[in-house]
Structures are given as structure tokens and as C-alpha cells.
Amino acid sequence: MMSDILRQDDLSDKHDVLDPAIDPETLKTLYGEMAEVLLQLWGLNLSKIGSINEDCSGKTIVDGRPLTRELNELIRTSGLKDCTPPRTYDTSVDYITSLLALQSTHLEQQRNNVYDSQDCREKYACRQLMKAIALNFIPQDDCGPFKLFCDDLCPGNVLVDDSLRIVGVLDWEFTYAAPCQFAASIPWWLLLRRPHSLVDQDGPDAFFESFLPKANIFLEALAERERTQGFTESDNSLSVRMRRSLEDRSAWFTLASHMGASVDLLYWDLLDEYCWGPRSSIAHRVHDVTTSPEMHKRREEFVREKIRQLQEIPQGAWEG
Template sequence: MDVNALALGESAQDTWHWTIVARNSNETGEICMLVDKCRGTGRSTIVEICPGAHNLVYRMRWDDGIEDWAIRFPVPGKSQFTDEKVINEVRLLKLLKKHTSIPVPHVYEYDLDESNPTTLGAYIITNWMEGTKLEDVLDAKGLNDRRRMTPHGKAMLKWIYVQVAKLYLDLWALDFDAIGSPRLSQTGEIEVVSRPLTLYMNQLLRFYGINERGLPKQSRTYASSTDFIFKMIELLHLQMIAQRNSIRDAPDGREKFTVRTMMDTIAMSFIRLSGDNYGPFKLFGDDLRPSNILVHPENLTITGVIDWEFTYSAPSSFAGSPPWWLIPYPIEVLEEIGTRRFLTAYVRRANLFIAAVERNERERGTNLEGDRRLSIKMRKSLENMSCWFNFACRMGSKADILYWKLLDPYCWGSFADTHQERMRRFLKVPLRRYMIIEREEFIVRKLDQVHDYNRALRRTTNMRYEIEEPLSDGTTDTNDEDGESTPPIFNTNLWGKIFSSSLAELEMYRETADYSGTFA
């Protein structure tokens, strides 16, 4: 979905004003004084400034040669929930320190008070995590380009996957009784006390101009996967309705309306596949990706994992899906390279990653059975396509392309049907007639909003409401022929071929696997 340029401009303005204050605080030494006060000895110097997607980090150094520290500020405009984000991450880092072996920053101090000497708002002071971003290593060594992949590169990739798989298994070992943001209680027990702060929620405000009133209340937690997933789908509806420029024209509006209607329709079929609606729930990071994983530049050993602010206890199907970042190009390339090529590339990487998970499970002596084993859970999510449903639920801006290119043909068994045929074939007449009327009324209202949006940007447009074209048999959605309210058929013809061929390839990789070594 296109970004709201007006909302993005407001966010950018907030960021710009804050950046001016940050520059002044740097020049006057207020940032150094704040960190020096926390440390208690010596005078620090800022040796590196690291801007990120949501934060600005200063690397601090002292003459005594003891470890460097970092002070990190969530940047207004980029981060929409600065205080909540900081407190959630501090709580989570303490939990991870106690219950996992994941190398995460140690928190020395944090504060939410804007009256601190820098006037920059909330911050966290931690030790500095050494290492190179895994994302940069993958690019520099050609590991994101299959055409450049050498046998040495393949062994390198396997070694990286084995280490990352260990991180995922550490997270998988933790159980939660609710969906939300966890913390350690005063007695040291794990408890879930507030809403899951997702990356999509941040994007809704930053990029699309959605009002925070439409989001879950901060105290809201979820007792079942069903409640949470339908809330995520509700946010897809919210974006379509509330974003001023959510549609480009009437046909595009019908397409997007249909996607959200069909996501509602197929949701329970995918939720049932998970089999653990009421938990245990698992820790999941929306932003756990190579840019937030640090490695030693020579031997590629993981040295740290940073930026945990969008991590929460989630349905096990979220954590039990192979990572979305395994495919080295954006989801939008589905339009360019086609479904088969896209899925083949993803499944090849996913199977390598799952093999790394299996290796770690063997080394740990894991005795879990069935879906309680992470490798089996991930394998099943590939087989039944639930991973793509989960991606669509939580990656709202990608929901439309994921639905039409992957979920729709898998669930309903045809690559040819239009949105009109979908609505007619799978909804009973009374409901269909109601939804078609609602859809067309929505499109008329939305086109007025789009006109106002374009005028605010001083754009000219000749967009107008267009009556939908008839179906291939000459009828329209509003005809009274009764459709079949059919559950998804999960057509596996194409998917089965891709999956089985990739499994055969995986067996070949296993036979020649070399998961250790030092890489220059």
C-alpha cells in the first residue's frame, strides 16, 4: 500500500526538529555528561554516531581503556511509542539475560523523563556491542546472490545459519501464558503485562497516518492466538478505511476490500493448523533480522543481537515460521519474477535454515515431540503455507501482494479467478449482497478522501467512481445466484512440486554439509 506522503512529512518534520536538538546536545557536551554521571568516573568522548531505522546511538569512549558504552535514543517521528518502546526493551533485555545465552546489551541505566540534561527524551545506556552487521557480511561476501555462490560461500552460509538457529531455539525454549510484552516480576517470574508492540503498529502511524485510537489499548493482552490474529487482520481493515490514500482507484479498492474479506474467511483454517490456540506462546521479534545481528568480521561468530523493541510473546505459529528475511530480496519482487521462482528461492533457503535448527536440536538432545520441536513446526509451516498467512497478518503493507500471489491460489485452487468471482463463489447470497453494497459505499467515500488527499498535495487527478465490469459469464456480484460458502481447499499442486524438489536438494546439502570453520 502506498505511503501517506502527508503523514510521512509530519513524521520527518518531527525527526528533523529532534535531530537539531540532538546536534546541540552533542556540541554542548550534555550527552557526554549524562553518560559520565551514570558511569561515575572519567570523561567520555563520542567516537561514533549510528543512525538506525528507529533510533540514534552514540558510542562513548573513555581514556582509561575500559569497554565502550552506548546511549540510544528512540527518534521521534521514526519511533511512534518512544516511552513504551524503551520500557518494553529494558524489561525484555533483563529477561533474556536471565533465561537465555543470547549475547544482548547490558542495561546500565534508562530514563523516560524529558527533563534530563539532553532534553532528548527517553534513552537507554548499555555497553557497546562489538561486531559487524550480519546484513553487511552477507552482501559483501555475495551470500545474497545465488549466482555468485561458491562452495566456500555455501559452507559460510550454513555456519551462519547454525548460529542464528541457536538464537531462535533459545527464544523457542521460553513459554508464555499470554500474548503481549513480557517482563520479570518482582519475584523473578515471567509475566505478560501489556500489549504486544508490533512493528506494523509503528508503521501505521509513521507511514500511513493512522490515529493511535484504533490500536489496542496499552494494557491489552491476548489469551488466545485467535483473538490476536483477528486483531491483526482488524488492523489491515483499519488501514484500508482510515488511510486517506489507501486505494488508487475503484478497481484497486475492490481488490483491497476483497483481500481483507478473504483474510477473515481463511483465518480460522490457518489458526487450526497450529493446534495450540491457547498457548504456550513464544517470544517473537518483528525486527530480528541480519541488520540487528552482529558478527565477528573474520570468523563470523555472532557477537551480539540488538534492537529488541518490537519483540513480544506471540502465537507459536509466528515463531514457528522460517524467518521472513531468508529470501535476499523484497517481497515486492513477486510481481517481477513470478510465484514459482520466488517460492523456490525462499524454500531453498528455508530448508537450509531448518537443517541448521535440526542440527542444534540434536546437539542439545532435544526430546520434544511433534510440533513442540521448532524444526518440525517450521517444516509444517512451509508445507501448509501458514508461514505466508502469518507474514500477511503482521506485515500489513505486504498483505495484498502476499494474499493474491501466494495465499489465494493456494487456498482456493485457481490462479485465474478475479476478486468478483472470489466474492461470488465463496459467500452466500445475503452476506455477499450486504458486503458488495458495503464495499461500493466504501469506495465512493474513499475516492472522496483520495481527492482531498491529492488536493492537499496540490496534485491534479481525474479519478472517478467506475461501476465494476461484469464477470466472465456476463453476471455481476450483485446477481442472486447462490455461491458456495466453501472452506479453503489448500491446492498443493504447484506448492508440492516446489517443496519436494527443494527437499531433495536439501538431502544433497546434508550429505556435504560442513558447519564449522574460520572464514576470512
């Protein structure tokens, strides 16, 4: 696997971690191979958001609801009923709105996903604020074309030969037509480990210090592939759009919207102060979100219900 070459051999860490001493040319070559795959997917345009199929003539069509890896895990582990979006979508706004609504539903219905009243208030506020900022992060191509996107496309599912060329890409089951910005966001896997995990461990400043140099290497490799294939550099080129997703932080909003398990860490550490300005604490921001009596009342009713659910859970039943 490509990840075997990229990762640091450290048995003390159960997570894959990019080797900080990896040869720069090896890294650029492997990033370039991944960029080639993403560039090929970028060239495919689809008319709706959803799962793909073939009609009787063999033509690719979008005719089913989007079934993503994250949503599948949500159904499998949280005890919820089938909660996948029930239809195809014609706009990015509609689809992303449905994902944000699903995050609120998940918080409401899963009984053991808060630790105490403070944690509950923070998670409640996070979901309200994600909805409030959503339109700031959805680009002009809201109505398409949409792009083929695979949740599991990462070095851990890519086979390479001895010359570091890709010979196979595995695990395409969670592939669907997605909002253009999903495919146009900087890949999360540049450090192998998921961003929310690194942010949680090291903090946002250390995360950016590690991530941004690797992002520049990847974007240089992608731009080189674009030039080789005769693409002109324009506002719609993949490398330009990915760089913009870093500059305007839309990459982190996009990741938080379709990786629901990561939303709290990504929002509070990478988006909140960027969108709303400095805060003295998360608790201060939570208070600001619910200043009106009606909003405060709704929040506290929600908190009381979640704590009641929490108290009813048998001791030791925290898996899921």
C-alpha cells in the first residue's frame, strides 16, 4: 500500500502518521500519483448529487440517494434508524443543509454522545453555528456540475509498484456524485491521520504548521500534472480551487459537514474564530449564540433531555 511507504514506523502509535523524515522526492512522487487520480475524477461531470448507476444503455446516471461512509457508520454504530438523505439532490445547498440537519438529529437521538451539560451546550451550539455559516462556504456552482467523490480514497487504499506508480485503487463502495466543493477541497489525508485527531492531539497551530507545507507540496505536484495534460491555470482548475479552499477555510467546513463525527473539533478549532472573531472561551461563544430568551429556553430544554437520557444509560454501556 502507498501508506506503507508514507507512514512512520512507530509501534507506539496505533494511528498512521506521515514519516517526518520521508525523502522529499518520494513524497512528491506519491503525492503526484494521488493527484493524477483526483484529476481524472475531476474531469467527470454529473447532473445530480447521489449514488451512481448505469441505465440499460450503459450510460452513467445518478438515481439513488447518497450513501457515504460516514453515514453508514452513523447508522451502524449510533443505534439510529436508517438516516441517509432520502433522495437525489439538485443543489449543493440542499444536500449540505441535509447533512447539517442530520448532525443535529444524531446529537438529539443518540443517547450517549454527550458527557455532561457543558459538553451538551457546546455540541448544541456547534451545530447551530455550522448552519449559520453554511452559505458563506458554498461556492457559485451550487447547481452543478457535480463531481465523483469517494470517502475512502486515501493512500491506505492505493497499491503502488516498486517504481512508486499506482497500479490499483481499492474500496470504491462509498463513491457518489457530490457537491463540487467536496472534490475541490484539499485532501484530508496528506498527513495520513485525520485532521480532527491531529488537532485534538496537538492543537490547531501545530496542525497547520505540519499540514500546510505538505499541502504546498501536493498542490505543486497537482499543478505539474495539470500542465502536463495541457490544462491552463484558471479559477476553475483543481489546483487553484484546492489552494483557495485552504485560504478561505472552506476545506474544513466541507470536511466537518460530511464527516459528522469530526464536526465539533473541526468547528471549534478551525472555523469558529475565523468566522466570528476572537473568543475568550467556548463557553463565551455558546452564551453569545443563545442570547434571546427563546433560544436560551430551547437550548436548556435540549440539555435537560440529554442529561436525562444520559442518566438512564446503564453504567459501562458507553460503546456505540
